[in-house]
Amino acid sequence: MTLHSVTMTINGEIEGATVPSQMTLLQMLREELAITGTKNGCAAGECGACTVVVNGEAVNSCLVLAVECDGADIMTVEGLAHDRRLDPLQQALIDAGGVQCGFCIPGVLISARVLLDHNPQPSEQEIREALVGNLCRCTGYVRIVEGVKEAARLGTAV
């Protein structure tokens, strides 16, 4: 088992870890660094619960190796709020009633944040398509989509 020293920026802070070759970014976040907001729902890139931002793009963190992210800029759900001020997207999702069990929400928020960063005024269809990889079993997506629409209306991130 080969070990690698990696350094990356996670939610604005520089983090270092020693990881085996096969360790995924998701495992590094949750098990090495105990940054547990990002969830493990399938470990196969199918449910989207582990979605994080890697260098500006939404990525299933269970499908990338930690060593591949050496030097990368990572943002997880914990990085959305600043100084106890919620990202408008987080607030909009709360206000719309888009949260139930909450397990898919970290991934949903990241996918939606990346969508709005790339496309600040998406159509409803574009929102639905951007979230197609984030499975939710509780909400029926209705209020999640409403929340993202409202966040788009309110404007940019904090």
Place this chain on the structure above:
Amino acid sequence: MQPKDKTPKLIGQSVGRLDAQEKVTGAAIYADDIQFGKGLLYARLKRSPYPHALIKGIDTSRAKALPGVKVVVTGEDFPNHIGLYLKDRTIFALDRVRFVGEPVAGVAAVSEEIAEKALDLIEVTYEPLDSVFDAEYGASADAPLIHPDLENYEAPNFIFPQPGTNIANHFKIRKGDVDSTWGKCAAIVERKYRIPHVQHVPIEPHVAIAQMSEDGKVTVWASSQSPFAQRNIFAKALGKSQGDIRVIAPYVGGGFGCKAGVTMEAAPVALATKAKGRPVKLRLTREEEFYTNFVRQGLIINLKVGCDENGLLVAMENQMYWDGGASTEYGVNITRAGGYSSTGPYDIPNVKTDSMCVYTNHPIGGAYRGFGMSELHTAVGQCMDELAEKIGLDKVQFHKMNCVQEGDTLVTGMTMHANGLVECIEKVAGALDWGKAVPATAANKRRGKGMALAWKAPAMPPNAGSSARLQMNEDGTATLAIGGQEIGQGSFTVAAQIAAATLGVPHDWVNIAGPLDTQFSPYEWQTVASRITWSMGNAIKRAAGDARQQILEVVADSWDEDIEDLDIVNGIVVSYKSENETPLRDLVVYGLPNEDFTEWTGGPIVGRGSFMPTYVTGLDAETGQGKRAVVHYTVGVQGLDIEVDLDTGKIEILKAVAAFDVGKAINPNLVKAQIEGGLVQGVSSAIFEEMQLQNGIMQNPSFVDYRIATSTDIPGEIESIIVEVPQDDGPWGARGIGEHPMIPTIAALGNAVYDAVGVRLEGPPYSAERIFLAMVDAGVVE
């Protein structure tokens, strides 16, 4: 003076969720997030590759010798039978395996990789046996026996196993005289429906961590809807006191019934008893989540229903073969619930029902949102639609004539309570423009509307109880301890709302003592059966009422006033007589001094409350008749306006309408969120979902092959309608709504498809391919 029974303003307000902020920031803790450090051991399970086989030998010696392996256990180590109702399984298979995926041995090692390697080193010798993969066949005399020891299993007195057969429970209804009434029917519909196995698919897979200390006390951290039921089962399995078992249950990342009772949690507990004090964690892979966990069991239902020339229902004969699987954790009680609700929400004078839970070599049947009702209603809802058409009545008219109403004698002999089913029918019909044909949006599409009714009672033992404890804090806020779980439905928010409304404080003055912990939380039977708002809500109302009474007694004593003249408004005790007032913070912990501070009255205020229904009666074993089978029924209606693409068979839902009678919506937004989420889960099960079981092996155990609804599959519009006809013993009239929204969906969709293109399938899923082929068979398309 205030009228005492007036509904407080807070009841019926859509206050925001208590848990939303921590859930959107990633701060909410789920079981897999808890850190155990370097001492943690990782468990993996050796599973049966055979659906049915005798175990001739297990050699674990090579696994035990692998460096890093700390514990290896097999069935011999834990021979006690466990089970929620019928005690028909062991933690690990003993002498035979009964489904593909059944645990045969367990390993705990210093890493998941080593544990996995150790599994490969365990050698199990099997002798395959003939299997049962069809419940109707399983119930026949020709089928091989799956539990030859059935007569020796312990069962509660409302479950009727049939030793010498594969029937784990046979529930009967004999109401009126069915056989002689068919001749009086002007129209009869007789159909067979097959409802496939589906899986719950919470996004959070099952996870549990167990640890046994040197003094034999066991602590379990689990994603659980039922920490107290789990504690009870663990205690019995290990021969320990309930007081020596502690279950800690943080937020649940989706339950839907699959995290009720004990599923995979028994394995890490068993391993922990031999792990010398180290914690042992078992986390299911998504593949295991699909094929090894409790399932919504399949159903084969033969239904015959008839009405007279006026369209009034006369008789029903209902045969249900539930595919209980290898053992029947919840299956036996689903069978019972299917039996005592077997008419659906219709008033039928003559009923003959045989509801049978049949052992098969399929995964174990568990509780799934609806507890058998979606499956039953798939048949009932479509047969009623057919019968209305056959007798020549408008369907809305037919439903209104025949649906259960207050005072009707139900299928079990129970008298129906006040309910708003007729109002639900009318509202859904109105919202869907029922009876008004609307053209399809394209030439290659056909439009149709479908409606289906639903009912469901909480399925539980007659004496399932709840309790609550409200402790006042120094600043006048309160901490509410409950045993009901937050599984996404919003129970913590509603619990706080009920406590705050009763006490007389703003809703955000009540905190929930979490996570649930059987050592500190008061007893709750289980967070299942749509019973929490009702049952736990009653306990909370009593606990907060108790605290309120104690507070008012202290103040009345201090002010020398009559308690009847006092009230608590927005956290301030006021007297309507003297117009004195004092904030709660001045007295709820420190008490009140007399004028010269020489004496004190009161002290820390702790309110307690319990609730348990006392009036549910048993049912006759031969007729299924009794005074009161259940606590109540929640009723409702769903209607769908759809299009079917003639070129592909694909269904698009343009509009979905649902109306449910919740008695009283404590928090209307949360009720609507349940109605929407349940509807989409229902649509998902109706269009996409099926566990493809071939010779007992699931062919599609992944999200790619077992598709659930995504954000692009949702109806174009959902209208949720709340009807409120109060429940006499619910908090401010409330009854549950968690499960109901998905119950009528399959039938409503089946009826809409029939309306659109004139075909009916034998059962879901109504996938594009299956609809298209049915249209080809019926000559609708070439």
